[in-house]
Amino acid sequence: MSFRLGLIVNPFAGLGGSVALKGSDGAEVARQALALGAVPRAQERTRAALQPLQGLDVEVLTWAGEMGGDLASDMGFVTHILGQAEDVPSTAEDTCRAAQALLEARVDLVLFAGGDGTARNICETVGERIPVLGVPAGVKIHSGVYALTPQAAGQLVAMLVRGELVSIDEQEVRDLDEEAFREGKVRARFYGEMRVPSEHRYLQHVKNSSNREDETLVLDEIAAGFVEQMEPEVLYLMGSGSTVAAIMEALGLNNTLLGVDAVLNGEVIAADCTAQELLALSQGRDVRIVITLIGGQGHIIGRGNQQLSAELLKHVGRENLYLVATRTKLNALEGRPLIIDSGEPQLDHDWSGLIEVHTGYRDAVLYRIAVP
The missing domain is CATH 3.40.50.10330 (Probable inorganic polyphosphate/atp-NAD kinase; domain 1)
Structure with missing residues (x-):
């Protein structure tokens, strides 16, 4: 049957x-x-x-x-x-x-x-x-x-x-x-x-929104490390989430918590951008994309930040992805990999592998991106 x-x-x-x-x-x-x-x-x-x-x-x-x-x-x-x-x-x-x-x-x-x-x-x-x-x-x-x-x-x-x-x-x-x-x-x-x-490899976990410890100091260190390495005339696309919001606070800039803002030379030049706006702003510029992961799930692309389109990702390149997260957030994954769900399977495959995750001031770890 x-x-x-x-x-x-x-x-x-x-x-x-x-x-x-x-x-x-x-x-x-x-x-x-x-x-x-x-x-x-x-x-x-x-x-x-x-x-x-x-x-x-x-x-x-x-x-x-x-x-x-x-x-x-x-x-x-x-x-x-x-x-x-x-x-x-x-x-x-x-x-x-x-x-x-x-x-x-x-x-x-x-x-x-x-x-x-x-x-x-x-x-x-x-x-x-x-x-x-x-x-x-x-x-x-x-x-x-x-x-x-x-x-x-x-x-x-x-x-x-x-x-x-x-x-x-x-x-x-x-x-x-x-x-x-x-x-x-x-x-x-x-x-x-x-x-x-x-089946462990294939099923998503419920988004983890718990805050079991005060990580304010760690977020401050992540922010300080990022601000220190910022370059003039580089366009920074600041993704959603509280970890990226801590960086924006350190810069003294208004932040769209659940959107993507564009920062150039210490100023927000466009806020809560659409996918097309981000792509247009990125033309002819050096660009960095700053994102974090969804706690408990591990998604870094394709959950709540669809403004970061596959076209934009290919234009910017994997080497210009700046990933931030606390070690607590990474440990909560219990070894499960980070996930990119861009809508283009070939891109997801190409971007898999080890990536540097910035977890503090001049502190980073290697963590795996995998395609289920």
């Missing part, structure tokens, strides 16, 4: 990331993102997740059009259409209806592409009654129900299809208040748990 894979794609997941909208929940925000030139990426990320399943005994049950039907059929899967979205762009209600249909169809697993908003909609509908797995395609990925990358999601499902032994765990679904998020405030909320196939 074929493996019955339920598929739900949020076609507009992640739209707001590249144009600095900090999310894409709601039809109006999706329309705004499209008007600003955002390009939908959910289809290509879902395609990457489905590729490891081609040639395996899989039939896909899904919703029509961009919610999964067109892609599954185009890739040659036996495809069963159970319904279609009532609105364009599709809404949270469409996602819930699709999830309910897949639940009633008794699929083996629901594979869905989106962000935390999509996970929340599916959790509200199916709860723990059926295994699910998320393909990361949104701006906000704080929930533990997502694979590390689209390719990792596909490999994990392929293990199930081939009959390999895969554990099942309960993982948390969390989401942020997008309005507060756009104002630089992080307000996460627990919405429930879902049952997720678990």
